[in-house]
Amino acid sequence: MLLKTLKLINFRQFSGEQNIEFATDSVKNVTVVMGENGSGKTTLAQAFTWCLYGDTDFEDKVVANRALERKLMPGGELQVKVELNLVHSGTEYTVIREQLYRKDLTGRTKGQNTTFNIAYKKDGQQEFVRALEVDAYMKQILPKELSRYFFFDGERIGNMSKEIKKGKSQDFAQAVRGLLGLNAFISALEHLKPTSKYGVIGSYNESYDSKSDKRIAQYTEDIQMAQDNIERIDKRLLEITSEMEIAQDNCDDLNVKLSGMAETERLQKDKLRLSETLTKTRQARASSMSAILKQFNTNNSSYFAKSLIFKSLENLSQESKLDKGIPDMHARTIEFLIKRGFCVCGTKVEFGKETYNNLNKALEYLPPQSIGTSINQFVIESELKTKSSSDLFESIADQYKVLRDYENQIEQLISDILAIEKIVEGKKGIGNLQQDLWRYEKVIRDLTAERDESNRKKGAHETTRDRLITERAELTLRDENNKKIEIYKAYAQYMFDELSRVYKKNEEETRRKLERYVNEIFKSIYEGGMSINVDERYNIQVIVEDEGGYSNDVETSTAQSISVIFAFISGIIKMARENSLELESETKLLESEPYPLVMDAPLSAFDRRRIKTVCDALPKIAEQVIIFIKDTDGELAEENMGAKVGKRYLFEKKNEFETKLVAR
Amino acid sequence: MDDATMIRLDLKKIENLLKKVIIMEKQNLRTKQYNDPEMVRRIKKAIEEEVECF
Numbered sequence: 001m002l003l004k005t006l007k008l009i010n011f012r013q014f015s016g017e018q019n020i021e022f023a024t025d026s027v028k029n030v031t032v033v034m035g036e037n038g039s040g041k042t043t044l045a046q047a048f049t050w051c052l053y054g055d056t057d058f059e060d061k062v063v064a065n066r067a068l069e070r071k072l073m074p075g076g077e078l079q080v081k082v083e084l085n086l087v088h089s090g091t092e093y094t095v096i097r098e099q100l101y102r103k104d105l106t107g108r109t110k111g112q113n114t115t116f117n118i119a120y121k122k123d124g125q126q127e128f129v130r131a132l133e134v135d136a137y138m139k140q141i142l143p144k145e146l147s148r149y150f151f152f153d154g155e156r157i158g159n160m161s162k163e164i165k166k167g168k169s170q171d172f173a174q175a176v177r178g179l180l181g182l183n184a185f186i187s188a189l190e191h192l193k194p195t196s197k198y199g200v201i202g203s204y205n206e207s208y209d210s211k212s213d214k215r216i217a218q219y220t221e222d223i224q225m226a227q228d229n230i231e232r233i234d235k236r237l238l239e240i241t242s243e244m245e246i247a248q249d250n251c252d253d254l255n256v257k258l259s260g261m262a263e264t265e266r267l268q269k270d271k272l273r274l275s276e277t278l279t280k281t282r283q284a285r286a287s288s289m290s291a292i293l294k295q296f297n298t299n300n301s302s303y304f305a306k307s308l309i310f311k312s313l314e315n316l317s318q319e320s321k322l323d324k325g326i327p328d329m330h331a332r333t334i335e336f337l338i339k340r341g342f343c344v345c346g347t348k349v350e351f352g353k354e355t356y357n358n359l360n361k362a363l364e365y366l367p368p369q370s371i372g373t374s375i376n377q378f379v380i381e382s383e384l385k386t387k388s389s390s391d392l393f394e395s396i397a398d399q400y401k402v403l404r405d406y407e408n409q410i411e412q413l414i415s416d417i418l419a420i421e422k423i424v425e426g427k428k429g430i431g432n433l434q435q436d437l438w439r440y441e442k443v444i445r446d447l448t449a450e451r452d453e454s455n456r457k458k459g460a461h462e463t464t465r466d467r468l469i470t471e472r473a474e475l476t477l478r479d480e481n482n483k484k485i486e487i488y489k490a491y492a493q494y495m496f497d498e499l500s501r502v503y504k505k506n507e508e509e510t511r512r513k514l515e516r517y518v519n520e521i522f523k524s525i526y527e528g529g530m531s532i533n534v535d536e537r538y539n540i541q542v543i544v545e546d547e548g549g550y551s552n553d554v555e556t557s558t559a560q561s562i563s564v565i566f567a568f569i570s571g572i573i574k575m576a577r578e579n580s581l582e583l584e585s586e587t588k589l590l591e592s593e594p595y596p597l598v599m600d601a602p603l604s605a606f607d608r609r610r611i612k613t614v615c616d617a618l619p620k621i622a623e624q625v626i627i628f629i630k631d632t633d634g635e636l637a638e639e640n641m642g643a644k645v646g647k648r649y650l651f652e653k654k655n656e657f658e659t660k661l662v663a664r
Numbered sequence: 665m666d667d668a669t670m671i672r673l674d675l676k677k678i679e680n681l682l683k684k685v686i687i688m689e690k691q692n693l694r695t696k697q698y699n700d701p702e703m704v705r706r707i708k709k710a711i712e713e714e715v716e717c718f
Contacts, residue, residue: 089694133696140693184689191689191703198700200707477671490671491711494678495685502682 001088001141002624003596009081011050012043013659015065020044020661022596022626023646024087030619030644031626033661034634035651040659041628044651045600048151051082051097053144054114062111064101067657072103080111088141088593094119094126095138142595143175149569151598176538179572179595180510181579185503192496195231197224201496204489208472212479219472226465233458240451247443254437261433264424271420278413285406292399295392302389309382316375331366334359511536514571521574521621522567525613526560532567540568559606566602566614570621573597577623594623603633615640677714684710 003022008014023031035041046056050063062069064080072078078101085094099114118129118137129137142150177186194201205224210217338359342348349355476482515534522532533541542564577594597618603611615637618625625644629637638645648664685707692698698706 091694137696140696183693184686187689187693187703188685188707191700191707192685198704200704200711203704203708487671488708488711488715490673491678491681491715492707494673495681495711498678498682499685 001086001593001595003084003086003598003626004092005083005085006044006047006051007081007083007085008044008047009083010065010068010078011047011063011080011082012065013040013653013657014043014047014661015068015658018661020649021647022624024624025646026623028644028646029622029624030641031624031647031649032634032637032641032645033626033628033649033651034631034664035628035659036631036653038656039651039653041630041651042600043659044661045151045598045628047082048084048598049147051084051095052138052142053147054097054116062101062109063099064109064111065657067655069101069103069109072101072109074103074105074107077102078109086141092121093137093141095141143178145175146179149565149572150595151600173537176572177507177510179576179593180514181576182503182507182510185499185506189496189499189503192492192499194493194496195227197227200492201489204485204492207485208476209479209481209485212482213475216472216475216482219468219475223465223468223472226461226468229461230458230465233454233461237451237454237458240447240454244444244447244451247440247447250440251437251444254433254440258433258437267420267424271417271424274413274417274420278410278417281406281409281413285403285410288399288403288406292396292403295399296396299389299392302385303392306386306389309386313379313382316379326362326366329362329366331363334363334366510575511538514575517574518567518571521570521617522563524617525566525610526563530560532564534568540564559610562602562606563610566618569597570618573622577621596624596626597622598626600628601630601633602627603629603637608636611636612640619644677717681711681714684714 002024004024005022006020008018008020010016020031020033023029033041033044046058050056055061056063064078068078079098080101081096081098083094083096085092087093096117096119097114100112101109102112103109116134118134119126120129121127138144174186177183191199192201193199196202197206205220208216208220210220337343338349338356341350343355343359347355349359473486476486511534515532518532518534518540522530529544531543533543535541542560573595603614606614611633619641627634627637638648650662650664652660652662654660688703688706688710692703
């Protein structure tokens, strides 16, 4: 397949009609399309994918030019079209995809289903492939499973790298085999296939004449039933394999996450422990604060009155009156003695006499008239109070120190908890992951059991089928007409077996050759003791061999990944090209097409030296190279591929919604 | 198994048939002239012709 021209009409920022013609010259086979970031390089690369398969990698699936779409009046329509002209197997094809956008009365624009057509030239006349056959044609021209390798996006390398290593479908392997020239084998095996009643062998099974023996029809029916069971089991076995791979991938991912989560789990436990400590410390702080306040409330008046009390006691101690009172004597006692007329000692108390006067004088120093006693009481209480509050300051100071310690602890705990939260933020709990892992491990166990049981059943059905076939042959070979059918079928079966054997041998040889080419190309781009292994499903493993000869599959860097993908697809292209260049021969077993490499930002992951190597290698390997590249890389590409560049274009970005393609 | 119920295959004929079928498939991959049921019919016809040919 060689790409000749691409026509874009209103496709995203390419408003109006824009055309690009690709270099198809065998010497100058490189087309360079240069532009600054955001000018439309990726869009142009995606235009191929949209045209061929009706899809893009853009999140926004609207492909209509936004500026024109906004200008639409209600009821207005906008046609988007991409037309790719290419040559495949000597026939010129035009692949056309169109989509009509219509603005409704509410002002919303909706895209209708795309229409897809393939036109080709036959005897100078243009004819269209029938609608039902366009997908089959597309599969022949370039299977979708492989398209992303030919329309290569250097900036989306991550997904490709994962995909190329693991998880490719059977369709992918089949598509690679096709490109490597094994299509004629694949078709012949498909047409002869004994398991399909529509194939050569199957249709012979259906054409026995049952008139000679009624049992033939019954045998045929039973054989078909056994065959249907085998096919059903085969189909399920394929599903089981695929489901097991998915479950195993999930287990691997979860194991990786869990090993990382062990640290998170430890931190979560630390956080829980710290949170508990924080709660306890806060309670202790509250108790401490409460005790301080209680003590302060109880003793603060005594404490603050202490200096006043001391001063008062000092003043009182200098006052002589204080000593003249009779202890425990009240005024009422004196008044009683005066009224009674004689003292306790028996002396008469008469008005105006000395005794009377002395008793009256004593009244001055006795309560309630005297404060002496109260002062005495005050002195006693003051002494008690000053004594009780004497250590208030020290006591509160000590308790406040404890309180400050609690405050510091709380501050530190909060800080530690926040730090842990920051680390574990967004990470799933280990519990969920562990449960997921157990679930997937159970899925694998169940699928393994189902696979073993299915294989057992399949074996039983195969034995039954083979026995029935032998028994039927005993009958059919006795009738002339049926014997002929049996003979034709035997030839067809032998052909199928022989073709399968030759195909397997060729496929193995082709794969080993591909592996050799991929390694040669990889080592020319990326040196460093690594090699590539291609397995039977065309999965890629990058192997590092250490000094002890131990080999191991390794994780690759971006530059390594891009080199692996380059090497893989270049290897396929090189082989396909070689097969197509082999001398034309009717008996040539392998036959394939040369293929182009269409690359968006292919050099962005490489340093200058590797860019030179890649630029040197690609035009030699691929029949046609089309590169969309940013201006700085583009200059390097042109510097290194100058003699090979046949067409040059520039993206002229007018605004976000309009880019023009200009030939340079 | 007696002679009447035995099938003898001519390996030369099988070799011819294999070449013929691969060529047919290759041509059809290029031209897309025949669909799958038509190709099955053509292969059957080729087998029957080759087997009947002495």
